[in-house]
Amino acid sequence: MGYKCVVLIKQVPDTKRITGEAMNDDGTVRRSALPAIFNPEDLNALELALQIKDKYGGHVTVITMGLPAASAILRESLYRGADEAVLITDSRCAASDTLATSYILSCAVKKIDYDIVLCGRQAIDGDTAQVGPQLAEKLGVTQITYVEELEELNGKSITARRNIGNGRQQVRAKLPVLLTVTGDANEPRVAAARRTMKYKNARTPIEIEQEDRSQKSEVRGQKSEVRKLKEKGLLIKQWDLDELEADLKWCGMRGSPTKVHKIQSVVLSAKESRAVEPSDKGIADMIHELIEEKTIS
Numbered sequence: 001m002g003y004k005c006v007v008l009i010k011q012v013p014d015t016k017r018i019t020g021e022a023m024n025d026d027g028t029v030r031r032s033a034l035p036a037i038f039n040p041e042d043l044n045a046l047e048l049a050l051q052i053k054d055k056y057g058g059h060v061t062v063i064t065m066g067l068p069a070a071s072a073i074l075r076e077s078l079y080r081g082a083d084e085a086v087l088i089t090d091s092r093c094a095a096s097d098t099l100a101t102s103y104i105l106s107c108a109v110k111k112i113d114y115d116i117v118l119c120g121r122q123a124i125d126g127d128t129a130q131v132g133p134q135l136a137e138k139l140g141v142t143q144i145t146y147v148e149e150l151e152e153l154n155g156k157s158i159t160a161r162r163n164i165g166n167g168r169q170q171v172r173a174k175l176p177v178l179l180t181v182t183g184d185a186n187e188p189r190v191a192a193a194r195r196t197m198k199y200k201n202a203r204t205p206i207e208i209e210q211e212d213r214s215q216k217s218e219v220r221g222q223k224s225e226v227r228k229l230k231e232k233g234l235l236i237k238q239w240d241l242d243e244l245e246a247d248l249k250w251c252g253m254r255g256s257p258t259k260v261h262k263i264q265s266v267v268l269s270a271k272e273s274r275a276v277e278p279s280d281k282g283i284a285d286m287i288h289e290l291i292e293e294k295t296i297s
């Protein structure tokens with residue numbers, strides 16, 4: 001049998017290491033001041049896909065949209081067991097909000113035959129947890145979010161357990177399906193030594209171009225390097241928006257309706273908290289008050 005899994009992975013700044021030096025005056029994070037890492041819950045999504053492949057057979061493709069440097073997490077996925085990796089990189093993707101990001105990712109996933117799409121629950125930089133659900137909508141497939149355990153997979157349907165904060169929910173869905181995976185789902189495996197040796201020289205075309213430029217070699221050199229890596233199965237796929245046949249009006253700044261008006265650090269002090277009577281009336285009064293003072297609308 002076997003299942004075709006596609007895992008969406010993101011390279012993120014290691015936000016656990018934020019210090020004053022990594023903050024700009026306007027409250028935004030200076031990404032270059034922090035090491036770039038594999039988004040932690042994307043490692044759980046990859047591990048779940050690899051466990052599916054170990055148990056039932058199949059194929060695991062990883063995709064990331066990012067700068068050329070994001071090729072590093074594609075290699076890391078190959079070391080851990082992924083069969084194929086794709087980098088989406090294009091300057092026209094810059095300034096994409098979650099709507100544009102999920103649109104671009106949907107164009108890529110549609111080019112691949114799949115049974116299960118897996119995302120991390122949330123990225124530790126953008127922190128919205130919107131990309132997985134938006135991607136499912138754009139692909140027109142069922143989504144199961146907050147997955148902490150895959151209970152059954154029988155060729156036609158999947159049963160998974162979701163963590164809904166104050167309890168667990170068992171959900172069954174027909175394939176194809178999109179899952180967002182939590183950090184509690186599993187313990188990601190480490191990179192295999194043999195695979196690391198095999199894939200350590202795997203490169204995306206843009207990396208070869210950059211390495212060549214830094215060594216000031218001829219363009220002919222790049223072409224032969226690409227051909228050599230392709231022959232050895234070490235050329236990582238790279239797609240731009242033209243190859244994805246993406247409609248540019250849904251990409252980058254043009255496709256991003258989100259506007260950041262202000263960034264503020266909110267510190268709550270005890271005197272600002274107030275007890276609300278735990279009844280329908282108490283809740284209704286609180287919502288009424290929040291609407292009145294325009295905290296919510």
Ligand SMILES: Cc1cc2nc3c(=O)[nH]c(=O)nc-3n(C[C@H](O)[C@H](O)[C@H](O)COP(=O)(O)OP(=O)(O)OC[C@H]3O[C@@H](n4cnc5c(N)ncnc54)[C@H](O)[C@@H]3O)c2cc1C
Binds near residue numbers: 124130
């Ligand atoms: C107005 C605005 C402007 C922005 N401009 C920029 C910018 O110029 N440059 C920039 O880098 N970011 C920019 N961002 C951030 C960017 O929108 C988010 O990083 C991106 O949309 C993903 O959202 P998130 O981090 O909240 O992911 P989440 O929704 O929390 O991620 C959930 C899951 O989706 C998948 N996923 C998310 N992003 C990717 C990806 N890129 N590739 C593959 N899988 C992914 C992963 O599986 C991840 O675990 C901007 C955001 C806003 C609101």
